[in-house]
Amino acid sequence: MRVLPGNPVLLRFEKNADPALIAQYTHALGLDKPLYVQYFDYLWGLLHGDLGLSMAGAFEPVGPQIMSRFPATLELTVYAFIVAVVVGVLLGALGARKPGAPDDSVKVFGILIYAFPVFFLGMILQLVFGIWIHALPVSGRLDPGVIPTNLMIYGHPIQTGILTIDSLLSANLPEFIDAVRHLILPATALGLVISGIFVRMTRANMMETMRADFVTAARARGLKERTVVYSYALRNALLPIVTIMGLQFALLLSGAILTETEFSILGLGSYLVDRINFRDYTAVQGTVVFLAILISSVSLIVDILYAYLDPRVRL
Amino acid sequence: MTTIQRTRVKPQSVMGKLLTPVFGKGYGRGLMLVGIAVTIFIAAMSILAPFIAPHDPTAIGLGQPNSPPSAMFPMGTDQYGRDMLSRIVWGGRFILLVAVAAVAICLVIGLPIGLVSAYVGGNADRTIALVMDSIYAFPSLVLAIMIISVFGVTIINEALAIAVVYIPSYFRVVRSQVLSIKEMPYVDAAKSAGAGTPSVLLRYIWPNVTASVVVVATVNFADSILTTAGLDFIGLGLPVTLPDWGIDLTYGRQALPIGVWWTIVFSGGMILLAALGFSLISEGYAERVNPKLR
Numbered sequence: 169m170r171v172l173p174g175n176p177v178l179l180r181f182e183k184n185a186d187p188a189l190i191a192q193y194t195h196a197l198g199l200d201k202p203l204y205v206q207y208f209d210y211l212w213g214l215l216h217g218d219l220g221l222s223m224a225g226a227f228e229p230v231g232p233q234i235m236s237r238f239p240a241t242l243e244l245t246v247y248a249f250i251v252a253v254v255v256g257v258l259l260g261a262l263g264a265r266k267p268g269a270p271d272d273s274v275k276v277f278g279i280l281i282y283a284f285p286v287f288f289l290g291m292i293l294q295l296v297f298g299i300w301i302h303a304l305p306v307s308g309r310l311d312p313g314v315i316p317t318n319l320m321i322y323g324h325p326i327q328t329g330i331l332t333i334d335s336l337l338s339a340n341l342p343e344f345i346d347a348v349r350h351l352i353l354p355a356t357a358l359g360l361v362i363s364g365i366f367v368r369m370t371r372a373n374m375m376e377t378m379r380a381d382f383v384t385a386a387r388a389r390g391l392k393e394r395t396v397v398y399s400y401a402l403r404n405a406l407l408p409i410v411t412i413m414g415l416q417f418a419l420l421l422s423g424a425i426l427t428e429t430e431f432s433i434l435g436l437g438s439y440l441v442d443r444i445n446f447r448d449y450t451a452v453q454g455t456v457v458f459l460a461i462l463i464s465s466v467s468l469i470v471d472i473l474y475a476y477l478d479p480r481v482r483l
Numbered sequence: 484m485t486t487i488q489r490t491r492v493k494p495q496s497v498m499g500k501l502l503t504p505v506f507g508k509g510y511g512r513g514l515m516l517v518g519i520a521v522t523i524f525i526a527a528m529s530i531l532a533p534f535i536a537p538h539d540p541t542a543i544g545l546g547q548p549n550s551p552p553s554a555m556f557p558m559g560t561d562q563y564g565r566d567m568l569s570r571i572v573w574g575g576r577f578i579l580l581v582a583v584a585a586v587a588i589c590l591v592i593g594l595p596i597g598l599v600s601a602y603v604g605g606n607a608d609r610t611i612a613l614v615m616d617s618i619y620a621f622p623s624l625v626l627a628i629m630i631i632s633v634f635g636v637t638i639i640n641e642a643l644a645i646a647v648v649y650i651p652s653y654f655r656v657v658r659s660q661v662l663s664i665k666e667m668p669y670v671d672a673a674k675s676a677g678a679g680t681p682s683v684l685l686r687y688i689w690p691n692v693t694a695s696v697v698v699v700a701t702v703n704f705a706d707s708i709l710t711t712a713g714l715d716f717i718g719l720g721l722p723v724t725l726p727d728w729g730i731d732l733t734y735g736r737q738a739l740p741i742g743v744w745w746t747i748v749f750s751g752g753m754i755l756l757a758a759l760g761f762s763l764i765s766e767g768y769a770e771r772v773n774p775k776l777r
Contacts, residue, residue, distance in 0.1 A: 279514075279766055283705060283758035285712050288751035291736055295744055415620065422624035426713055430736075440625070441717045444632050452632060459625060467620060 230454035233439070238458075239329025240309060240435035244358065244427065245420050247351055251359025252416075256366020257409075261402055263367070264374030274367060282364035286423045290357040290430040297353060305350050307432035310343065354431040358423045362416060369412060373405035380404075410474050417466045421459060515767025521760030525753075529575035536569040540726035549743045559745035561731065562738050571749050573726040575757065581642045581721075582707035586700055588646035589653050594696065596650075597657030598684055602665055612658065619651035623706075624713055631719045638721065641714060645707050656699050660692045694772045701765035705758040712754045728753045 263274030298306035305311065309331055332351070335343035377383065378401050386396045425437030432438070436455060443451035528535070538545055546560040553559070558567035600608045618626065630644035664670065665688060673687045714720040715729030723730055728750040735746030 275766075279762050280755075280759060283709070283755055283762045285709050285716075285732075285751065285754055285758075287713070287716050288732060288747070288755065291732075291739060291747050291751065295739060295747075299740060299742060418620055418622040422622040422713075425622075425624055425628075426716060429717055440628065444628060445718060449632075452629070456625060456629060459622065463620060463622070 230451050233451065234436065234454055234458050236329070237434060237436045237439040240433050241421075241424055241428065241437060243330045243332065243351070244354055244433060244435060245417075245424050247355035248358035248362065248423070248427075249416075249420060251355055252362040252366055252420075255360065256363040257370050257402075257406065259363070260367045260370025261374055261397065261405075263371045264378060264405075265397055271371075274371065278364045278367040278371070280364075281360055281367075284361055285426075286358055286361045287426045287430040289361060290354065290427055293353045293357055294431075304353055306353065309350050309433055310346050311350075354427050354433060357430075358420070358427045361423060362420055365412070365416060365419070366409065369409050370405060373408055374401060377401045377405040407474075407478055410470065410477060413470050415467075417470075418463055421463070511767035511770030513767070514763050514770065518760050518763025518765075518767060521756060522764065525575055525757050525760060526579070528572055529579055532573045532576060536572040538566040538569040540565065540569040540573040541724070542566070549738055549741070551743075552745055558749050559743075561735065561746050562743075567731075567746060567749055570726045570731055571728070571753055574728040574731060574750060575753065577638065577721050577725055577727050578708060578711050578715075578729055578754070579757065581638060581645065581711045582704050584639075584642035585645035585649065585707045586703050588642065589649050589703060590696075590700065592646070593650040593653030594657055597654040598661055598689070598692070600654070601658040601661035602680070602684055602688070608658075611654075615651040615654045618647070619655065623648040623710060627710060627714060628717070628719060631714065636719055636722075641711060641720065644714075645710050648710070649703050649706065652699055652703065653696070656695045657692055660695055661688055664688050664691050694768075698765050698769045698772075701761045701768065705761040705765070708754060708758045708761070728757075 259274050259277060263271040294306040297304045331347035332344060335341075335347055378397075380401075382404075383396060383401050386400045387393075391400075421437070424435065425440060427433070428435040428437040429441055436459075440452060440455045443455070542565060544564040545566050546556050546564050548560060548562050548564045550556065550560045550564075556566050556568065558571060561567055561570070596611065600611045626648050627641075627644040630647060631640055634640045634643075670683060670687055673683055678687065711720060712729040712732065715727065716733045718733075720729055720733075721727050723734070731750035732747055732754065735743070735750060739747065
């Protein structure tokens with residue numbers, strides 16, 4: 169897999185500053201060494217989990233910065249994924265089961281939602297729910313007044329950075345409610361956009377499964393239509409969907425970058441965008457490497473999961 | 484005396500093959516015709532922009548800043564008092580240009596690689612497939628961001644970045660088709676009749692791949708438009724001075740908290756409409772050529 173994208177030429181420094189200062193920074197960042205030395209230094213660091221120093225601001229190490237931003241992204245993507253699967257599978261099954269008007273609407277929804285830029289959907293949700301009816305917050309992860317607390321064990325805070333989990337662990341109900349309220353709009357925007365693909369997949373798989381012999385057999389035995397559809401057909405139709413989940417994860421991350429920027433969530437996506445604007449190449453490279461490793465791991469897990477779910481596939 | 488009636492079956496040209504399913508009756512026709520109508524409307528509007536826009540799209544202070552839609556400015560004005568209607572009419576030119584360029588690059592590079600790689604097979608094919616799959620599995624936007632941040636923000640680099648992201652889609656589709664087609668008896672027949680490799684590829688295999696390529700290319704158009712808008716949104720897109728839907732959507736949101744909905748709704752709506760047009764064509768066409776989707 170592509171574990172090391174990016175290229176050491178990225179590390180060129182761009183700055184209109186005092187030459188002596190530039191020389192000092194250049195030396196501190198190891199940029200005065202030949203490119204191949206820099207490259208191997210980077211690889212060596214990477215093997216030790218060191219992603220190098222940030223090239224902007226106070227030259228902090230990139231690794232911890234990424235880890236501090238990652239929980240917000242994880243939280244957003246997980247909830248968005250849940251929205252996508254629930255909406256996608258329900259609508260897809262509905263479309264396959266009821267030809268005619270319901271199916272056509274489902275089909276149109278699938279096409280329309282796929283063509284929606286996720287940040288545009290986000291803006292519309294912000295406009296309607298945040299600005300017109302003031303029902304939900306439109307940015308950030310918590311209101312400024314809400315103080316996050318952490319579960320303390322022997323004086324050490326236990327912190328995942330995932331606010332909905334942290335707040336539950338420390339039994340801080342106001343924090344939990346606030347975190348959920350902040351998540352509703354971004355997770356809905358991202359989830360709905362991604363759901364288009366699940367709608368299509370579920371619908372196509374269901375239609376194929378409904379024609380299968382075992383469905384006819386189940387009907388012939390006089391089972392209720394509901395049982396046939398949900399216990400027999402849907403279960404089998406969902407199997408191939410597991411395989412595409414790995415690829416959906418990449419799509420979800422692309423969407424998360426835009427969603428985080430739109431909703432001012434301090435996650436990995438907005439970190440990446442910030443760092444690009446600062447020409448902070450180590451940070452950009454580090455984030456990309458991190459994402460690559462993440463995606464490889466997720467697709468590995470999905471493959472294992474698939475082999476577990478479908479006895480015909482053996483690893 | 485009987486005469487033998489000789490009927491000569493006219494071989495259908497590639498163009499004919501592509502056009503028959505477009506206008507012939509059958510499944511998916513409605514979707515496709517709506518898609519084509521939307522696309523023609525947007526293309527015509529963009530090409531004719533200089534003649535139909537009521538005002539100069541970049542003229543500042545034509546009206547009060549952020550004034551709502553009115554008889555004078557049917558789509559309102561933006562934060563600099565520019566006429567939104569004129570900006571919408573002009574705004575498709577560059578985003579569509581990037582999409583056209585990206586799709587063209589994909590077709591020129593992705594198709595031949597897929598065709599030859601699958602036909603030749605062996606280790607070369609496996610290596611190329613591995614590289615393409617790695618690119619395919621990576622988040623498209625992150626990849627485009629990387630390419631643009633390395634090579635700089637220009638319209639050409641933007642088209643190139645989007646092309647690199649989507650070439651694997653073409654490669655995969657063409658490759659999987661060619662892998663199955665090349666085993667078919669008619670291809671063997673052609674070979675044993677003495678057809679050379681280029682002839683087998685172009686005259687015997689290629690015509691059976693075109694239908695899938697049309698589906699991928701139209702989806703790719705829609706995706707390119709969305710990716711370009713996404714790049715605009717994070718500041719790596721087109722120059723901010725251009726009248727462009729993506730730019731208007733990005734900067735229009737600054738006025739969102741004071742309730743200025745018209746800048747984002749109209750510019751975002753156009754991006755949606757453009758992407759929708761191509762998606763509808765793709766969906767309709769896929770439904771016509773693939774009976775499984777009915």
